[in-house]
Amino acid sequence: MICYKCGFNNKEDARFCFSCGVPLDVFTTSNTRRYCKVCGAKMGDNHKFCKNCGAKVLDKDTFNGSAGNNSGPGANTDNAGFSCPHCGAPTRLGASFCKNCGMQISSTSQPSTTQFPTSQPSTTQFPTSQPFETPHPIGAGMPDSQKPLNATKYSRANLSNNIPVGRDDKRLIIDIKEKVVGKGFRKRALLKNIKLEIEQGEFVLILGGSGAGKSTFFKAVRGYSPAKGSIKYGSIDVYKDYEKIKFQIGYVPQENLVRFDNTVYNTLVNAASMKMPLGSPEEAHQGRARDVMKSLGLEKVSNNLVGKVSGGQLRRVCIGAELVGDPNLFFLDEPDSGLDEPVAAGIRQDLKKIADSGKTVLAITHSPDIEANLFTRVIVIAKCDDGSGHLLFTGAPRTCLDFFEVDKLSEIMGKINTKEENGEGLADFFLEKWENQIGN
Amino acid sequence: MDKDRNAALFQTGICFKQLLAGFKNTYGWKSFISVAIIAFLIVIVLGEDTFQGFYDTKNGGFALVCACIWIGIFSSIRSICKERDIVKHEYRTGLKIVSYISAHMIFEFIICIIDALIITLIVCNATSSHFLEEGVIFPPAIELFITFFLITFSSDALGLLISSIVYTENTAMTVMPFALIIQLVMSGAIFKLEGIADTISYLTISRWGLDAICATSNVNDMPEAVLDTSLALSEFSATFSNLATLWAILFAFAIAYAILSIIILRITIDK
Numbered sequence: 163m164i165c166y167k168c169g170f171n172n173k174e175d176a177r178f179c180f181s182c183g184v185p186l187d188v189f190t191t192s193n194t195r196r197y198c199k200v201c202g203a204k205m206g207d208n209h210k211f212c213k214n215c216g217a218k219v220l221d222k223d224t225f226n227g228s229a230g231n232n233s234g235p236g237a238n239t240d241n242a243g244f245s246c247p248h249c250g251a252p253t254r255l256g257a258s259f260c261k262n263c264g265m266q267i268s269s270t271s272q273p274s275t276t277q278f279p280t281s282q283p284s285t286t287q288f289p290t291s292q293p294f295e296t297p298h299p300i301g302a303g304m305p306d307s308q309k310p311l312n313a314t315k316y317s318r319a320n321l322s323n324n325i326p327v328g329r330d331d332k333r334l335i336i337d338i339k340e341k342v343v344g345k346g347f348r349k350r351a352l353l354k355n356i357k358l359e360i361e362q363g364e365f366v367l368i369l370g371g372s373g374a375g376k377s378t379f380f381k382a383v384r385g386y387s388p389a390k391g392s393i394k395y396g397s398i399d400v401y402k403d404y405e406k407i408k409f410q411i412g413y414v415p416q417e418n419l420v421r422f423d424n425t426v427y428n429t430l431v432n433a434a435s436m437k438m439p440l441g442s443p444e445e446a447h448q449g450r451a452r453d454v455m456k457s458l459g460l461e462k463v464s465n466n467l468v469g470k471v472s473g474g475q476l477r478r479v480c481i482g483a484e485l486v487g488d489p490n491l492f493f494l495d496e497p498d499s500g501l502d503e504p505v506a507a508g509i510r511q512d513l514k515k516i517a518d519s520g521k522t523v524l525a526i527t528h529s530p531d532i533e534a535n536l537f538t539r540v541i542v543i544a545k546c547d548d549g550s551g552h553l554l555f556t557g558a559p560r561t562c563l564d565f566f567e568v569d570k571l572s573e574i575m576g577k578i579n580t581k582e583e584n585g586e587g588l589a590d591f592f593l594e595k596w597e598n599q600i601g602n
Numbered sequence: 603m604d605k606d607r608n609a610a611l612f613q614t615g616i617c618f619k620q621l622l623a624g625f626k627n628t629y630g631w632k633s634f635i636s637v638a639i640i641a642f643l644i645v646i647v648l649g650e651d652t653f654q655g656f657y658d659t660k661n662g663g664f665a666l667v668c669a670c671i672w673i674g675i676f677s678s679i680r681s682i683c684k685e686r687d688i689v690k691h692e693y694r695t696g697l698k699i700v701s702y703i704s705a706h707m708i709f710e711f712i713i714c715i716i717d718a719l720i721i722t723l724i725v726c727n728a729t730s731s732h733f734l735e736e737g738v739i740f741p742p743a744i745e746l747f748i749t750f751f752l753i754t755f756s757s758d759a760l761g762l763l764i765s766s767i768v769y770t771e772n773t774a775m776t777v778m779p780f781a782l783i784i785q786l787v788m789s790g791a792i793f794k795l796e797g798i799a800d801t802i803s804y805l806t807i808s809r810w811g812l813d814a815i816c817a818t819s820n821v822n823d824m825p826e827a828v829l830d831t832s833l834a835l836s837e838f839s840a841t842f843s844n845l846a847t848l849w850a851i852l853f854a855f856a857i858a859y860a861i862l863s864i865i866i867l868r869i870t871i872d873k
Contacts, residue, residue, distance in 0.1 A: 386694065409696065419691045423624035435616050436696065440609055467627055487695075 173601045178561055180600045181359065332362035332396050332490065334383070334522055340550075341375075341382050341389035352378045353389060354550040358541065362490075365517035365536055366524040367559070369571065370543040371579045375551025376526045379543055380493050383524075384411050395491065409437065412489030416496045418476050420483055422469030426460055427451060429468055430482050437487030454482045458512055474505035478512065485516065492516060494525040498532065507533045530571035534559055540571065544578040544589040554578065554592045566592065610701045617697075617705030625709075633677065633713075634720060640669050641721045645728035653734050653819050656826035656833055663815035664791035666725065667808050670750050671785050673717055674757025675764070678710055679774045682765035682867065690871050699868045703762065707860050710758045718751035737818055738845045745818040745845070752852035753811040757785075759859035760807065766867040807855055813837040814848040 164171055170181035341353040353375045360366055370376045381387035385400040385408065393400040398407050420429055430451035438447055455461050458478040463471050468479055477497055484492070497513065498506035510533040517523040517538070530540075540562040542555040555565050566574045578592060579585025624630070644665050649658035682689065689702060726733060726743050734742035764781060768774045786792070788799060789808035803809045820840035827833040837844070 413691075413695075415691065417687060419688045421620065421624060421685065421688060423628045424620060425623070425627070428620075428623050432616055432620055436613065436692070440612060 176599060176601070178557060178565070178599055182557065332520075332522070334360040334491065335392075335394040336360070336383055337391045337393070338379070338382055338389045339391040341378055341387075351548075351550040353382065353543075354548070354552055356543070356551075356553040358553065358556040360522055360524070360539065362522055363517055363520050364522055364538045365514050366522070366539045366541060367530055367534075367537040367571070368524060368526045368541050368543065369530055369574055370526075370551070371545065371575055371583060371585070374543045374545045376543055377495060378551065380413075380495060380524070380526065384413060384491075384493055386413075409487065410490045412484035412487060412492045414480050414484050414492075414494040414497060416499055418480050420468050420476075420480055422467065424468060425465050426468055426471065426475075426479055427455065427464040429479060430454055430460075430486055433483040434486040450486050450488075451482075454486050457515065458482050458485075459508075472505075474501050474509065477501065477509055481509070481512070490521055492521050492523045494523070496526055496528065498527060498529060503529075503532055510536050528575075530574075534571055542566075542574060542578070542592075544592070545580075546589045546593055552589075552593050554589065554596050565595070610698050610704075613698055613701035614704045614708070617702050618708055621705060621709040634716060637673055637717045637720050638724065640673060641724040644669050645725055648725075648729065650732065652729055652732065654732050654824070656821050656824040659819045659821050659824065660791060660812070660816060663812050663819070664789060664808075666721070666750070666815065667753055667789065667791075667811040668782075668786060670718075670721065670753040670811065671757040671807060672782065673721075674714065674754040674759075675761040675778060675781060677713060677717075677754075678706070678758045678761035679765050679778055680771045681706060682762060682863075683768050683774050684771050686769060686871075689867075693871050699864055699871065703766075703860055703864045703867065706762055707759065707856075710762070711755060714751055714755040714758055717754050718747050721750050721754075722747040734819060738820070738840045739842055742818055746815070748849060749811060749814040749818060749852075752814075752849055752856070753807055756807045756852050756855040756859065759856040759863070763859045763863045763866070766863040767870070807852065810848050810851045810855075814845060814852070817841075817845045817848060 170179055172180055336356060336358050338353055338356040340351050340355075342349055342351050344350055356379065368376050368379065378387070382389040382391075383393055383400075385393060385404045388401045395407060395410070400407055424432070431447050434447040434450045434454075435444075438450065455464055458481065460475060460478055460482065463475055468476065471479065481494070481497065492513075494513065498509050501509070506529060513523050513525060514533075514536040524541075530537075537559050539556065540559050541553065542562065543551045544554050546552050555562055557565070559571065562571065562574070563569065566577055568574055568577065575585065577586050578589040579587070580589075581587045644662075647665065648662045649655070651658035652662040653659055689697070692702075693699065722743060725746065736742060737745040739745060740748075760781065764777055765774055768777060784802075785806050785808040788795065788803040788806045789812050790803055791808075791812055793799075795803050816838040817840050821827055821838050822834040822840065837848075
């Protein structure tokens with residue numbers, strides 16, 4: 163079953179795409195249907211051009227998923243002729259963002275036909291026919307090396323199958339086989355078999371019960387505490403080339419690790435001085451600090467001592483102290499811990515803006531329903547009977563609700579927590595369900 | 603290599619700026635008030651024969667050494683352990699421990715100069731009627747200032763070392779009395795030290811500090827020492843080489859403690 167969104171070749175009886183998690187029952191594999199040969203989008207019988215990618219389709223073609231270029235994410239799709247529906251620039255099949263204009267490439271503008279049973283009004287807000295967030299300006303927030311080329315250079319008429327996109331892939335590929343601690347008889351595996359991929363610009367929610375291994379997962383993915391397996395960010399192996407990539411990783415721990423005896427402005431300037439390239443002028447540090455303060459709404463308290471600001475502002479200072487370094491990967495451990503809902507929602511919105519600027523943001527939180535619509539992906543990790551943390555689900559939030567058969571993300575904890583933790587103890591059940599789904 | 607060196611220097615500057623900002627924002631100058639109060643308490647108990655008589659000079663010197671050691675250790679013993687988590691986080695994102703400790707040492711250098719100045723001014727004023735007439739190398743007030751500074755600075759470095767070993771402020775304050783007791787008991791001022799005690803005393807700041815004060819005061823030429831030559835020790839010689847050596851040893855203590863702080867913090871910061 164070919165996923166209509168990313169083109170990944172799933173098992174025939176798969177209900178959810180293994181790569182992106184969208185439900186696959188929108189399309190059928192009936193041979194009477196017409197599918198675009200290039201992007202897999204459904205086409206009308208008389209359509210000559212695919213309305214999704216603009217490729218010309220003359221006959222009744224069935225989607226051929228066995229071709230190398232269309233075998234899913236990670237494959238070289240530069241020659242597949244897939245193009246951005248906004249500017250027409252060639253891009254690879256399954257890409258989430260156009261590298262030319264920066265617009266999001268997805269089929270979520272298509273209203274889903276899947277019905278979600280709800281017994282009561284859900285507080286979770288998900289976009290239905292609305293497109294995703296207002297696209298950010300072309301190149302906003304991106305370093306110069308990644309800014310898109312002139313869009314007019316890639317008009318639809320000039321499309322070529324062989325034009326390379328010419329930019330590094332910024333996908334985070336996680337393949338943790340095992341994370342073991344202790345020696346001898348005290349040896350135990352904290353994590354096992356966690357394999358997933360995260361696209362650039364995603365805002366990812368990490369869910370799991372206490373002791374499931376979320377922080378261990380973070381440490382392993384950040385490269386701080388390597389696990390058995392591999393973590394790749396684009397072409398960089400995080401474990402092997404940690405020194406190259408460590409400055410591209412930002413981590414905001416749960417504790418507020420900033421000095422309270424300095425002003426907000428000076429704290430951010432000092433953080434910028436430490437994180438920005440050596441030799442950059444003081445004005446650049448100050449400018450960067452001002453930009454971060456503006457983006458996080460800290461301008462009014464810039465001259466206040468860090469110890470005198472409110473809880474929400476303090477979290478923003480901590481986030482800002484990492485953000486000044488312009489990391490591409492941003493890890494946050496419970497960024498809204500101890501904050502009330504409106505403040506937590508504000509912080510989530512700020513994090514979403516950070517993700518929209520092209521950074522990959524991963525956040526652990528125990529309050530997943532606050533502004534849940536902002537997340538683009540949910541990763542659920544739980545401790546199973548073998549005592550190790552396993553991946554129970556990765557995919558879109560709406561699909562996650564379907565998978566766990568709940569109405570709210572917070573209800574997932576009730577399903578997967580052990581009975582001693584007031585849960586239903588279904589972690590192993592969902593692990594088996596997930597493994598069956600992905601065909602392992 | 604040059605890039606690493608420059609990065610270390612650059613980070614030292616940033617850490618120093620942070621310390622200065624913290625000092626300013628938390629009204630750190632209030633600590634100088636406590637220094638002045640301690641100095642006043644000492645001069646109240648100084649005898650009339652301080653800097654004139656052997657025993658009064660030695661006892662008074664011992665009290666001043668204790669005060670300097672207390673001020674130095676207390677100034678820095680919590681400075682690293684109270685922000686250990688922050689340092690750990692910054693270290694994981696590129697902070698060099700050498701830069702961090704160097705910044706602390708430079709900052710404490712300045713603080714100790716001010717502390718020593720306050721102590722010297724108060725002592726000189728209080729003992730003006732019977733103060734020393736001449737020093738060994740410099741005027742006596744300057745020599746005392748240098749000695750007080752070096753005792754305070756090396757004690758400050760000891761405080762930094764303790765702070766880099768322990769993990770919490772509570773532990774630091776628990777360890778502090780032990781550090782002080784060793785300095786006081788092993789100085790040689792209260793007890794005549796022999797054997798292992800004498801060996802240990804070579805590792806104390808108080809011993810060398812007291813020797814420097816006695817050298818500046820030229821206690822070997824005081825009446826009691828002239829009458830009882832057993833009191834005149836070579837460590838108290840009022841000579842250029844002796845005083846300079848004592849100062850060099852005190853400074854070496856400061857450097858050694860700083861280096862040990864760097865090594866220990868580097869090993870333990872990630873645990």
